[in-house]
Amino acid sequence: MYLAESRGAPAAAGPGTRPGRPVRAGVPATVLALGTVSLITDVSSEMVTAVLPLYLVAELGLSPLGFGLLDGVYNGVSALVRLIGGRASDRGRGGGHKTVAAIGYGLSALCKPLLLVVHTLPLIGAVLAVDRTGKGLRTAPRDALISLSSEPATRGRAFGVHRAMDTAGALLGPLVAFLVLRVAADGYDAVFTVSGCVAVLGVVVLLLFVPGRRPQDAPPPDAGSHTALRTLLRRPAVRRLTCCAVLLGLTTVSDSFLYLTLQRRLDLSEAWFPLLPLGTAAAFLLLAVPLGVLADRVGRRRLFLLGHLALLCAYGLLLAPLGASPALACLVLALHGGFYASTDGVLAAATADAVPAELRGSGLAVVQTGQAAARFGCSLAFGAAWTAWGDRWALGLAGAGLALAAALSARLLSRVPAGGATSPETAR
Numbered sequence: 001m002y003l004a005e006s007r008g009a010p011a012a013a014g015p016g017t018r019p020g021r022p023v024r025a026g027v028p029a030t031v032l033a034l035g036t037v038s039l040i041t042d043v044s045s046e047m048v049t050a051v052l053p054l055y056l057v058a059e060l061g062l063s064p065l066g067f068g069l070l071d072g073v074y075n076g077v078s079a080l081v082r083l084i085g086g087r088a089s090d091r092g093r094g095g096g097h098k099t100v101a102a103i104g105y106g107l108s109a110l111c112k113p114l115l116l117v118v119h120t121l122p123l124i125g126a127v128l129a130v131d132r133t134g135k136g137l138r139t140a141p142r143d144a145l146i147s148l149s150s151e152p153a154t155r156g157r158a159f160g161v162h163r164a165m166d167t168a169g170a171l172l173g174p175l176v177a178f179l180v181l182r183v184a185a186d187g188y189d190a191v192f193t194v195s196g197c198v199a200v201l202g203v204v205v206l207l208l209f210v211p212g213r214r215p216q217d218a219p220p221p222d223a224g225s226h227t228a229l230r231t232l233l234r235r236p237a238v239r240r241l242t243c244c245a246v247l248l249g250l251t252t253v254s255d256s257f258l259y260l261t262l263q264r265r266l267d268l269s270e271a272w273f274p275l276l277p278l279g280t281a282a283a284f285l286l287l288a289v290p291l292g293v294l295a296d297r298v299g300r301r302r303l304f305l306l307g308h309l310a311l312l313c314a315y316g317l318l319l320a321p322l323g324a325s326p327a328l329a330c331l332v333l334a335l336h337g338g339f340y341a342s343t344d345g346v347l348a349a350a351t352a353d354a355v356p357a358e359l360r361g362s363g364l365a366v367v368q369t370g371q372a373a374a375r376f377g378c379s380l381a382f383g384a385a386w387t388a389w390g391d392r393w394a395l396g397l398a399g400a401g402l403a404l405a406a407a408l409s410a411r412l413l414s415r416v417p418a419g420g421a422t423s424p425e426t427a428r
Contacts, residue, residue: 030149031158033209034142035165040202041105042166044112046173046281047195050274051181053256055188058270060119065387067256069380070125077129078136078372083229086140086365090358097141097148097361098212104138105203107131112196116189136372140365145210147352147360155352156300159345160292164285167340171281178274232363236415237354241301242370244409245347248308249374251401253382255280255336258314261391262332266324279330283337291341292349300350301413307342308406310335315399319392347371 056062056070089100111131118124143159150158177191184190232238259276262268268276295303314335322328348364355363378398385394 027158027161028149030211031146031162032165033205033211034145035162037105037202037206037210038142038162038166039169039172040205041108041199042169043173043176044195044199044202045108046170046277047177047180047191047198048112048115049256050174050177050277051188051191053260054270054273056124057260059188060121060124062121063387064260064391065383066121067383069383070121070128078132078139080369080373081133081136082140082365082369082372083362085137086144086361086363086368088137089141089144089361097145098206098210100361101138101141101145101210102203102206104134104136104141105199105206107134107137109134109196109199109203112192112199115192139368140361143348143352143364143368144361147348147364148357152353154296155349156292156295156346157289158292159349160289160295160341163292163341163345164288167281167284167288171278171285174274174277174281181274229362229366232355232359232366235354238351238363238366240412240415241347241351241354242367244304244412245367245371246374247405247409248402249371250378251398251405252308252311252375252378253315253395253398254375254379257379257382257386257391258318258332258336261318261395262329264391265318266329276329276333279333280337280340283334284340285337287338287341288345291338292345295342295346295349300346300353303342304346304350305406305410305413307339307346308402308409310342311339312399312402312406314339315395315402319396319399 053067056067057064062070085100085104089097108131111127111134114127114130115124118127146158146162147155176194180190180194181187255277259273262276263273291303314332317328317332317335347367351364351367352360382394382398385397
């Protein structure tokens with residue numbers, strides 16, 4: 001295990017390492033522990049995510065606009081609390097990052113059983129809001145722990161390993177949901193029950209195996225939230241990354257809508273719908289580590305943009321006059337997984353490059369909040385467009401917007417110099 005200083009100095013020696021002896025490169029133990037927590041938690045979360053669109057639209061009879069509202073809540077509430085989670089973890093002494101992350105994981109675990117007893121739009125929306133509050137609180141502290149325990153030069157690989165483990169859970173979750181629906185008489189209720197039990201296990205692993213102390217070489221947190229935010233926004237690299245995350249997020253159709261569109265193109269039965277996320281998760285799992293390593297070599301911002309071009313190709317395949325075939329589904333889901341492998345952890349690594357260690361949680365939260373808020377807006381707009389004009393017109397508008405956003409983002413990011421250090425010069 002090694003700890004990295006924010007300004008690119010050599011990693012601090014871990015326990016048992018002789019002074020002056022180089023630390024062997026590898027994946028830090030903290031990253032592996034957090035990856036295990038994310039794997040278990042994603043099994044729980046993706047069990048629900050895999051069946052939720054069909055449960056709401058087919059079982060409860062929600063319109064696409066109603067589902068767009070709920071999906072927007074699912075992402076929008078997360079956006080509202082990410083800044084709180086990031087800032088609270090930076091200001092916390094000792095185990096601040098772990099404490100806030102544990103609260104977030106715990107809230108999400110509590111929400112899974114509640115889906116058993118709520119059956120109306122307002123109550124389901126409230127439960128999803130609390131669940132996303134937990135996700136919003138934990139995301140920035142978790143990513144801060146990953147970045148602070150990794151060397152700057154290999155941060156892309158560290159995030160790639162974590163996202164690969166996370167995605168292994170995303171791969172298993174829909175499969176477990178599919179099996180539960182097959183064997184359980186009360187299908188959806190059984191899925192929610194099993195999901196809640198698995199989520200509790202993830203919290204236990206976090207509390208027992210993830211170290212809670214702040215890296216010894218990290219500066220103490222500063223005093224005020226407003227001062228910290230102004231400090232971050234004065235860094236041009238942070239401003240540009242946030243602008244790009246917002247622009248691209250405004251045209252990133254949610255996974256649920258993409259799967260519903262693909263189901264309609266292929267005329268899949270409801271029983272097979274929970275398996276669609278498996279394609280995305282499989283591609284993400286296979287590509288997360290290789291693309292994380294590639295990001296360290298060719299530039300994280302460049303790969304981030306290329307990932308959105310993969311998503312644009314997926315939109316194009318769904319709109320193209322091609323016959324419904326398994327090959328179409330495989331291509332769309334492979335591109336979708338490649339999009340996540342090229343953007344999710346890569347954006348976090350690029351943000352960590354531009355943010356000092358004492359503001360790492362806050363900096364990650366600023367960029368992630370902008371992206372999540374934009375995706376909230378996209379869910380609402382896409383649901384309204386689908387209801388008014390149909391799925392093809394809605395997806396066509398999203399594709400045109402994504403092409404324009406990618407072009408603008410390329411121009412913005414071309415002004416940010418390459419490099420992994422977090423000094424003010426590099427941040428500009």
